[in-house]
Amino acid sequence: MRDLVSEMARRITVNGLQIARNGTALLDVPHLTLSGPGPTLILGPNGAGKSLLLRCLHGLIAPDKGSVEQDGVPLNADHKARQAMVFQQPVLLRRSVAANLDFVLKRQGLQRVARKTRIADLLAQGGLEGKARQAARSLSGGEAQRLAILRALALDPDTLFLDEPTSALDPGATQVIERMILRASEGGVRIVMVTHDIGQARRLASDVVMMQGGHVVEHGDARQVLDDPKSDASRRYLSGGLVT
Amino acid sequence: MIRNFIRAALVSIGLFSGPALAEEPFIVVQSTTSTQNSGLLDYILPWFEAETGIDVRVVAVGTGQAIRNAINGDGDVLLVHAKADEEQFVEDGWGVERFDVMYNDFVLVGPKSDPAKVKGGSDIVAALTAVSEAEVPFASRGDDSGTHKAEMRHWNDAGVDPAAESGTWYRETGSGMGATLNVASGMDAYTLTDRATWESFGNRGNLEVLVEGDSRLFNQYGVILVNPEKHAGVRAAAGQRFVDWLIGPDGQAAIEAFELNGQQLFFPNAK
């Protein structure tokens, strides 16, 4: 029962979404419903509008036209407080690893002792136990992205948006990140993630949104979209052809 | 109230620990560079301070600026050397009364090569006329100071309008006596200076005294208590004590005793 309610609350609906710059349409999505439980992967070539769509869903960018709704109501501050986002380039504060986590926990209103326990928990989850006092900006790329994910999870979000979090990482580091994402998903966090890596979509996705040229060309069950795409654009992209 | 608060705040921060700002009575004297740079005030003030416990804080600027500062109320006593202006200052009500304190004299200094051929003379007007005719560099204070006013009187007597030559051989530095002597030393220029500043000046280069002894080069210093009726903040009682001391036997004796390079530089003449 509880799961049903929280799933309901995480249904994201997009209607008539449009963003244009200098007369060029960057994003044009008449209708899209992400009803979970995810993970949802948004797949497509560079410039397809994936990141832009993700930012609209998270409320970082206000569209020129159209609306984003969650559970039937326009995206509001309460929704946003229950969302978190991880960026392609992790933006870490110029402080220690632990202080990066402490920053968001303090904003959650946690007391000192509770924060300390939670930080230890989180660091263990991300395999960063020994690095609490190290400066965040001296971490390796994979470690930095792990910390960014941990910091996002520290917010205890309903929904976690990820924008190509592994695009700059080697396979080993990517695998660790993917495991963290799957574990979060199993823990009940709704995952919406952008990637251009077809293999990653296969490994993680429960449903896939295919995008090209600012449009959603296909949305459906991961296996169906990846193995039996309905649109020509999807087929070309998945067959490894250069899509422009 | 606010003042006490600010002072308490500063003291509590420990900024001004030490004797400099201990809460002892003090007065501010607006005076000229010649009395300070020569070392006269450093020599005589400790006697007054020991006798009265009043700390004398000297702001040494040109006479013109010293008078203007005193008019603004930013001083308790005025000790300068431009008699006409001082009398005007008192007449306008800014000062209580003017007293003669001491005198010395101005001298014309210039390069040893003496291109204007004025060396050894004792007629300042004739010397300046020669300088203007030879069109050799002359450095002027140009700052409305007591020395500058004296210099302008002599040009006037010589019938020369140096302002018309400003920028050619006549160079107005617009700064203090020391700075002007540095300029004169640097460009081998003539300049009029009080003897005290000259005697204590360390960067003479090629300069030497060329003209002296003209009675018109007489340089009278006066002292005035700033009128407390114009500015309520004036420390009148302490200021009056300083004036009384300076023109009294102790102050006059101290001035008499001051020497630099074995030479007396100021001659007390309070009545």
Place this chain on the structure above:
Amino acid sequence: MQGFASEFNTAFTLILNGDPELWAIVLLSLKVSVFAVLISALIGMPVGAALAVARFPGRRVLIILMNALMGFPPVVVGLLVYLMLSRSGPLGVLELLYTPTAMIIAQVVLVTPIVAALTRQVVEMLAEEYSEQLRSLGVSRLASVPVLLWDARLALVTALLAGFGRAIAEVGAVIIVGGNINHVTRVMTTTIALETSKGNLALALALGAILIGIAIAVNAMVSTLSLRAEREGLRHA
């Protein structure tokens, strides 16, 4: 120039032997300028950071004005502060003219625009980088100010150093509002001006050497500090 070398020697002997009068002057210089820089930091940093993150009409004009104020002639600042603090000025009752406090006020006026302008630059760059992440975390523009200030701390120390450099080396303003009164408001720069006007060029130069020495010492201290921070990875990328 005769005797210049020996005069220079005398001057340095005074310095090295810790002549108490000389060191009192050095100490007062440091106290006044350090205090002025601290006050400037308290005013200039929040103002600079606010200008970096806030968006309002007239912001560009304010930034241009602030940058221009960095080059404000010290003598003019001295005059303005004098007119305020003079007994015939609006703040005359405070009796602050010819005190170290007056010199601090003048230096604060000189240094605050430098601190504010440099803070604005540093924080604006950092704000660009942090912008999306902070908004994602729900941090408002106003609430982001202390975060950005703290994370820009190493660059801000450099801004403070620039301000300190201007304060301690400045003579035009402090000589007007301080009066160069012996034992009360005489600092290194006004002493240098005084000794120069007495023609004691060697002593003036020796004092200048101390001034440079202090500047080097302060910069070396901060450089060591930021080097250590760099080793610890706290420095800007």
